[in-house]
Amino acid sequence: MHATTPSPCSSAPSAGASLAAHPPANLPAWGRLRTLAAAPQPHLRDRLTVADAARDAALRFEAAGLRLDATRQAVDLPIWHALLALAREADVAGQAEALRRGEAINATEGRAALHPALRGDDDLSAPWGPAISAAVRDERERFLAAAERVRSGTWHGHRGLPIRTVVNLGIGGSDLGPRMATAALAALATPTVAVRYVPNADAWTLHEALRDLNPHETLFVVQSKSFTTPETRLMADTARRWLSDAELDPAAQAAHLVAVTARPDLARAQGFDPAHIFVFWDWVGGRYSVWSAIGFPLAVAIGAASFRQLLAGARAMDAHFWHAPAERNLPLALALLSVWNRDFLRCPTHLVAVYAERLRHFVPYVQQLAMESNGKRVHRDGTACAVGTEAIVWGGVGLEGQHAYFQLLHQGRHRVPVDFIGVDTEDTPLPLAARHHRLMRDNLLAQAQALALGRDEAQTRAQLRAEGLDAQTVKALTPHRTFPGNVPSNLLWLPRLDAHALGALMAAYEHKVFCEAAIWDIQAYDQWGVELGKTLLHTLARSDGAAG
Numbered sequence: 073m074h075a076t077t078p079s080p081c082s083s084a085p086s087a088g089a090s091l092a093a094h095p096p097a098n099l100p101a102w103g104r105l106r107t108l109a110a111a112p113q114p115h116l117r118d119r120l121t122v123a124d125a126a127r128d129a130a131l132r133f134e135a136a137g138l139r140l141d142a143t144r145q146a147v148d149l150p151i152w153h154a155l156l157a158l159a160r161e162a163d164v165a166g167q168a169e170a171l172r173r174g175e176a177i178n179a180t181e182g183r184a185a186l187h188p189a190l191r192g193d194d195d196l197s198a199p200w201g202p203a204i205s206a207a208v209r210d211e212r213e214r215f216l217a218a219a220e221r222v223r224s225g226t227w228h229g230h231r232g233l234p235i236r237t238v239v240n241l242g243i244g245g246s247d248l249g250p251r252m253a254t255a256a257l258a259a260l261a262t263p264t265v266a267v268r269y270v271p272n273a274d275a276w277t278l279h280e281a282l283r284d285l286n287p288h289e290t291l292f293v294v295q296s297k298s299f300t301t302p303e304t305r306l307m308a309d310t311a312r313r314w315l316s317d318a319e320l321d322p323a324a325q326a327a328h329l330v331a332v333t334a335r336p337d338l339a340r341a342q343g344f345d346p347a348h349i350f351v352f353w354d355w356v357g358g359r360y361s362v363w364s365a366i367g368f369p370l371a372v373a374i375g376a377a378s379f380r381q382l383l384a385g386a387r388a389m390d391a392h393f394w395h396a397p398a399e400r401n402l403p404l405a406l407a408l409l410s411v412w413n414r415d416f417l418r419c420p421t422h423l424v425a426v427y428a429e430r431l432r433h434f435v436p437y438v439q440q441l442a443m444e445s446n447g448k449r450v451h452r453d454g455t456a457c458a459v460g461t462e463a464i465v466w467g468g469v470g471l472e473g474q475h476a477y478f479q480l481l482h483q484g485r486h487r488v489p490v491d492f493i494g495v496d497t498e499d500t501p502l503p504l505a506a507r508h509h510r511l512m513r514d515n516l517l518a519q520a521q522a523l524a525l526g527r528d529e530a531q532t533r534a535q536l537r538a539e540g541l542d543a544q545t546v547k548a549l550t551p552h553r554t555f556p557g558n559v560p561s562n563l564l565w566l567p568r569l570d571a572h573a574l575g576a577l578m579a580a581y582e583h584k585v586f587c588e589a590a591i592w593d594i595q596a597y598d599q600w601g602v603e604l605g606k607t608l609l610h611t612l613a614r615s616d617g618a619a620g
């Protein structure tokens with residue numbers, strides 16, 4: 073095919089690889105891509121109906137058990153090679169090495185972004201250094217042991233009763249990751265302990281979560297990296313009030329409260345038992361924290377062994393991302409194709425359509441991952457972006473979307489690239505599960521094909537005539553029943569819906585987001601955009617307080 077280009081991560085870090093500004097529009101490959109995009113583009117129908125083994129091979133990827141079929145993307149080999157050149161010129165490799173070394177790539181907060189260290193295999197020779205590996209290992213053993221105590225019924229409430237329900241109080245990254253993974257791995261759920269997630273301060277949400285529970289068999293997990301989020305603090309206050317209404321005084325409440333935070337000092341000051349405080353570090357972004365003690369409720373749900381499998385899947389995807397050649401690199405491919413669709417095909421949104429109910433929460437999880445990381449408007453040097461940046465990520469369970477909003481995808485005036493996510497095998501213990509699975513799978517394939525190929529006017533006229541409609545009706549209906557097609561998509565397949573595959577999928581999207589930011593030359597690991605709302609909230613709260 074062509075000479076192996078340096079891996080995004082196996083080459084030696086280039087000089088000044090850390091944070092030198094790379095406004096992408098100045099890169100030669102960006103200009104090349106602009107030229108290619110300006111040239112007449114064949115319809116996907118023509119790309120897909122002409123056999124092209126080289127293109128097919130170049131646009132299919134495998135990593136950590138996942139399969140990516142990107143052949144329905146609106147690219148040919150010249151475009152694909154220009155995208156690979158863009159990754160090289162943007163020095164994605166050097167930037168990824170900077171991440172691994174624990175450099176403060178989160179420059180506006182002066183922090184590293186070392187979430188891969190959370191799933192390291194305790195190898196003390198890892199690039200982030202032995203101290204971090206040891207601290208991660210020790211804290212992981214602490215929170216997994218505690219989770220196993222809850223699962224085994226040996227964690228008792230104040231009155232000596234085993235815990236029957238864990239209620240997680242947290243929002244954003246302190247909710248979305250563990251909640252998504254708990255739902256995705258529902259087949260692994262511990263039958264003796266239920267895990268419920270309360271993600272917001274709407275009173276009804278907490279009321280609903282608590283109304284059928286016995287306080288003496290309930291454990292609250294207060295998850296907050298900052299331990300200052302007003303919503304979570306209010307939820308924790310209500311939880312404490314609910315416990316005290318069951319005659320559990322503050323000392324007695326300790327057996328019913330766990331804190332997970334990067335600020336153990338604040339947790340202690342709020343009366344949490346130090347033995348029930350699990351920590352992570354400021355070099356872990358909230359949306360990247362599920363691999364840390366933020367995964368405690370998930371570990372209660374699925375058990376320590378499966379949680380370690382989740383880490384192993386992510387670690388396998390890390391190894392692929394660090395070492396696979398760029399042209400074989402699955403997360404890099406997701407990023408490059410996303411940049412092509414966003415910046416050169418000028419598609420402002422991106423749909424994630426999951427074809428498994430248990431992956432329903434994957435969409436809000438990846439919305440935070442992508443849009444809170446790359447929803448930025450200035451480059452790392454502070455100059456305004458004239459490129460990208462993050463598309464609006466939306467979606468849901470694809471089979472339901474087909475009966476709700478897919479009309480717009482097929483015949484609307486937006487071109488919306490789609491990530492179809494499917495599962496190869498079915499594990500639901502139902503008599504006709506195989507038929508259900510085949511229907512899910514066939515719908516995913518049919519939708520990807522329909523969006524790519526469409527049905528032109530000639531084909532539509534022939535279809536309507538074949539339905540026996542008269543010439544006048546055919547003429548009138550053809551515009552309404554024609555499908556423009558030419559909508560690009562990725563098909564991403566998990567071998568099965570298990571912890572290893574889910575970990576690999578999550579890490580793939582984390583690395584995709586990293587690569588996009590590296591190419592767009594933006595900060596992926598801060599989130600100053602949430603600050604103003606919080607400031608105004610405090611102002612309002614003070615004025616409400618003043619109003620009495």
Ligand code: F6P
Pocket residue numbers: 243244245246295296297298299300301304358359444599602
């Ligand atoms: O406001 C945004 C945010 O900071 C997210 O980045 C974070 O995941 C969420 O709020 C919750 O923050 P914390 O875990 O500190 O409560």
